[in-house]
Amino acid sequence: MNYEEVMKLALERGFYFPSCEVYSDASAGFWEYGPSGVGLKNKFLELWRRELIRRDGMMEIDGSQIMSKSVFEASGHLGNFADPIIKCTKCNSTFRADRTIAEITNIEIPENADLIEFDNAIKENKIQCPKCKGNFSSTKKFNMMFKVGIGPQEEEAYLRPETCQSIFVDFPRLFKTMRGKLPLGIAQVGKSFRNEIAPRQSLLRLREFYQAEIEVFCNPGRLNDVEKFTEVENTVIRVQTDAEPISMTCKEALESGIVPNKFVAYYLGILTEFYEKTGIDISKSRFRKLGDKEKAFYAEVAFDFEVETTIGWLELVACNYRADYDLSSHAKMSKEKFEVMDNDEKVLPHVFEISMGIDRSLYTILEHSLKKDEEHERMVLSLKPYLSPIHVGILSLVKKDGLKEKTDEIFLNIKRKFDAFLDHSGAIGRRYRRLDEIGAPFAITVDHQTLEDNTVTIRKRDSMEQSRVNITEIDSILSGSVAFP
RNA sequence: GCGGAAUUAGUUUAGUCUGGUAUGACGUCAGCUUCCCAAGUUGAAGGUCACGGGUUCAAAUCCCGUAUUCCGCACCA
Numbered sequence: 376m377n378y379e380e381v382m383k384l385a386l387e388r389g390f391y392f393p394s395c396e397v398y399s400d401a402s403a404g405f406w407e408y409g410p411s412g413v414g415l416k417n418k419f420l421e422l423w424r425r426e427l428i429r430r431d432g433m434m435e436i437d438g439s440q441i442m443s444k445s446v447f448e449a450s451g452h453l454g455n456f457a458d459p460i461i462k463c464t465k466c467n468s469t470f471r472a473d474r475t476i477a478e479i480t481n482i483e484i485p486e487n488a489d490l491i492e493f494d495n496a497i498k499e500n501k502i503q504c505p506k507c508k509g510n511f512s513s514t515k516k517f518n519m520m521f522k523v524g525i526g527p528q529e530e531e532a533y534l535r536p537e538t539c540q541s542i543f544v545d546f547p548r549l550f551k552t553m554r555g556k557l558p559l560g561i562a563q564v565g566k567s568f569r570n571e572i573a574p575r576q577s578l579l580r581l582r583e584f585y586q587a588e589i590e591v592f593c594n595p596g597r598l599n600d601v602e603k604f605t606e607v608e609n610t611v612i613r614v615q616t617d618a619e620p621i622s623m624t625c626k627e628a629l630e631s632g633i634v635p636n637k638f639v640a641y642y643l644g645i646l647t648e649f650y651e652k653t654g655i656d657i658s659k660s661r662f663r664k665l666g667d668k669e670k671a672f673y674a675e676v677a678f679d680f681e682v683e684t685t686i687g688w689l690e691l692v693a694c695n696y697r698a699d700y701d702l703s704s705h706a707k708m709s710k711e712k713f714e715v716m717d718n719d720e721k722v723l724p725h726v727f728e729i730s731m732g733i734d735r736s737l738y739t740i741l742e743h744s745l746k747k748d749e750e751h752e753r754m755v756l757s758l759k760p761y762l763s764p765i766h767v768g769i770l771s772l773v774k775k776d777g778l779k780e781k782t783d784e785i786f787l788n789i790k791r792k793f794d795a796f797l798d799h800s801g802a803i804g805r806r807y808r809r810l811d812e813i814g815a816p817f818a819i820t821v822d823h824q825t826l827e828d829n830t831v832t833i834r835k836r837d838s839m840e841q842s843r844v845n846i847t848e849i850d851s852i853l854s855g856s857v858a859f860p
Numbered sequence: 861g862c863g864g865a866a867u868u869a870g871u872u873u874a875g876u877c878u879g880g881u882a883u884g885a886c887g888u889c890a891g892c893u894u895c896c897c898a899a900g901u902u903g904a905a906g907g908u909c910a911c912g913g914g915u916u917c918a919a920a921u922c923c924c925g926u927a928u929u930c931c932g933c934a935c936c937a
Contacts, residue, residue: 400926
């Protein structure tokens with residue numbers, strides 16, 4: 376299904392909707408999750424924990440969203456996260472100074488150069504607005520971080536533009552107190568904030584968004600010393616270096632040199648295995664190897680995990696080999712020691728990052744799972760059972776003759792263990808359709824036969840098939856069917 | 861941020877040119893009916909027509925501003 380269909384479902388069924396929508400001064404780029412969206416998000420994260428955090432023996436932390444100025448001085452965000460911007464005084468259009476100058480004059484000025492350099496280049500080459508030939512204002516820095524003032528002195532601090540900085544600054548303590556051993560993965564789920572110039576397309580470009588980030592700390596001398604690589608060596612990943620993505624096993628990707636070492640190959644492998652279990656169509660995915668110009672300022676090697684949707688390829692995860700960029704910067708700035716012992720060797724660990732955009736992932740899951748069943752005139756959200764906001768609908772075929780009471784009793788017995796939804800009202804077909812739209816994989820219906828022999832029917836969402844089971848079996852059937860893989 | 865289009869109930873939509881407080885569908889709720897796939901039937905709730913200002917006896921409708929959404933450009937760690 377396309378963006379519009381997903382949007383309609385999201386609004387009608389409580390997946391997500393605009394923030395503060397009752398006020399007309401609500402800002403762009405802020406959206407909230409409704410009950411169905413939260414259900415899906417929580418289960419997605421539980422899957423993430425199982426497939427990445429627990430599988431690899433990582434630690435998870437939960438850091439502050441507001442962090443001090445020093446953190447971002449060290450991280451480079453205060454310098455590099457800002458673009459040099461010029462504005463046309465006539466038509467008010469905004470341009471990147473470095474790119475506009477390069478386009479018109481072929482003079483390359485690094486984006487973190489002194490602002491006066493841009494101004495001089497504009498003056499000397501008489502650069503005018505490409506749109507209206509107007510004159511440019513002097514160059515300014517536009518920083519995408521939200522600045523906040525702490526306490527009555529309004530001490531300068533920032534909302535984090537990525538969650539991972541807490542992982543870096545917490546690393547020395549975590550390594551010491553949690554008996555760390557390289558390689559060590561530290562993960563965090565939380566919100567990040569970026570003052571996007573043009574937020575758009577609901578969950579795809581937000582100013583306040585969820586990330587699930589993993590930073591794996593490693594000994595740079597032992598990047599091919601990865602025993603667990605055998606677990607994924609035959610896992611097929613799709614990699615794109617130039618024109619088209621190609622399917623290959625992790626082993627082939629490693630041997631061909633496209634992926635630099637076993638360490639990176641292993642994580643690309645388990646990441647693919649995770650996404651496969653979300654129900655996203657992996658045949659529409661690719662790890663796109665980024666060229667020097669596209670990479671973030673801290674990355675040595677970078678792969679974007681992207682998935683094709685009806686609105687194009689979406690970047691869901693950024694995989695960056697950040698080397699010792701972060702730890703050495705924080706060590707220098709804070710004067711703390713970030714080296715650790717790896718066996719008998721003292722090393723400043725390198726970092727491989729798996730930075731996942733949760734909101735975009737959820738959108739993609741919805742788009743890939745939402746299907747139109749023409750034959751039965753219905754929309755079906757074919758979520759994996761373990762990701763569905765509702766596991767099971769508990770329905771009475773009719774309300775009378777004690778069926779309602781029996782249905783209530785069944786609901787009461789399972790509601791703490793499963794996400795169950797009780798529904799008595801309206802035609803049975805409509806109730807099934809409603810459950811189909813929020814992705815509930817099962818519906819249990821109480822009918823007259825239930826009162827005679829204690830059995831109910833259980834309906835499967837995708838096939839619409841029904842079978843009859845004893846009430847005492849419900850728990851074990853559901854437990855097996857909605858369990859994480 | 862620039863240019864264009866749009867904004868009417870939970871969703872979708874008529875009405876806007878030609879000013880007189882709004883139409884239909886689906887959905888929701890309650891009842892009747894119905895032992896299995898959006899059925900039938902009776903009834904109900906839900907809109908200060910995005911927000912602010914102006915013109916007018918009167919504004920969803922005309923004018924101005926703002927916000928948001930979508931499309932293109934630009935941006936995107």
